[in-house]
Amino acid sequence: EVQLVESGGALIQPGGSLRLSCAASGFIVRNNYMTWVRQAPGKGLEWVSVIYSGGGTYYADSVKGRFTISRDNSNNTVYLQMNSLRVEDTAVYYCARGYSSGLEVYPQDWGQGTLVTVS
Amino acid sequence: SYDLTQPPSVSVSPGQTARITCSGDILPKKYAYWYQQKSGQAPVLVIYEDNKRPSGIPERFSGSNSGTMATLTISGAQVEDEGDYYCYSADGSANNREVFGGGTKLTVL
Numbered sequence: 001e002v003q004l005v006e007s008g009g010a011l012i013q014p015g016g017s018l019r020l021s022c023a024a025s026g027f028i029v030r031n032n033y034m035t036w037v038r039q040a041p042g043k044g045l046e047w048v049s050v051i052y053s054g055g056g057t058y059y060a061d062s063v064k065g066r067f068t069i070s071r072d073n074s075n076n077t078v079y080l081q082m083n084s085l086r087v088e089d090t091a092v093y094y095c096a097r098g099y100s101s102g103l104e105v106y107p108q109d110w111g112q113g114t115l116v117t118v119s
Numbered sequence: 120s121y122d123l124t125q126p127p128s129v130s131v132s133p134g135q136t137a138r139i140t141c142s143g144d145i146l147p148k149k150y151a152y153w154y155q156q157k158s159g160q161a162p163v164l165v166i167y168e169d170n171k172r173p174s175g176i177p178e179r180f181s182g183s184n185s186g187t188m189a190t191l192t193i194s195g196a197q198v199e200d201e202g203d204y205y206c207y208s209a210d211g212s213a214n215n216r217e218v219f220g221g222g223t224k225l226t227v228l
């Protein structure tokens with residue numbers, strides 16, 4: 001059974017840093033596309049970042065230069081390092097396993113999310 | 120940046136057909152995907168690659184993509200289908216980024 005468990009969310013001051021973790025089970029992270037998606041309180045979904053099975057990483061303009069996605073193959077875990085946090089980064093952050101259609105990478109299996117509050 | 124535009128809300132009575140649209144200039148070149156999100160829960164993929172249904176998704180959910188508009192159709196909507204629906208596709212840039220539509224709140228009552 002595929003399972004994704006996010007952790008690391010917290011209340012943090014603007015300008016601070018935080019690292020989110022996404023522990024995966026039921027599949028091998030390094031062989032998959034892993035995505036982070038966030039949702040601000042009462043708002044819609046926002047794509048944040050993806051790491052490809054080949055190691056390529058991509059970011060939304062809103063976080064580029066501040067956030068870094070990475071993975072630890074030995075722990076089968078994906079991370080999102082968030083620096084220079086802003087009030088507008090406040091959101092529930094979801095980790096998801098993605099699939100590629102050849103044209104896009106789309107999230108298929110989602111975790112339950114972890115809340116980051118910047119205040 | 121690339122935008123996917125959805126109506127903020129759609130309302131139908133139980134048993135009626137609900138249609139949620141998603142417009143975007145890139146849709147003729149890219150697949151559309153649809154996610155359902157119920158209150159307090161993580162999103163669930165209900166349609167992928169324009170019109171395919173993942174395992175476990177009821178047959179009343181279907182999708183289409185024609186020209187610059189993708190449509191999610193729920194035939195015979197049920198009360199349990201209430202929630203927010205988001206379309207999703209690739210950004211038109213070369214940077215392998217993706218984008219969600221703004222979301223549509225479906226009310227079935």
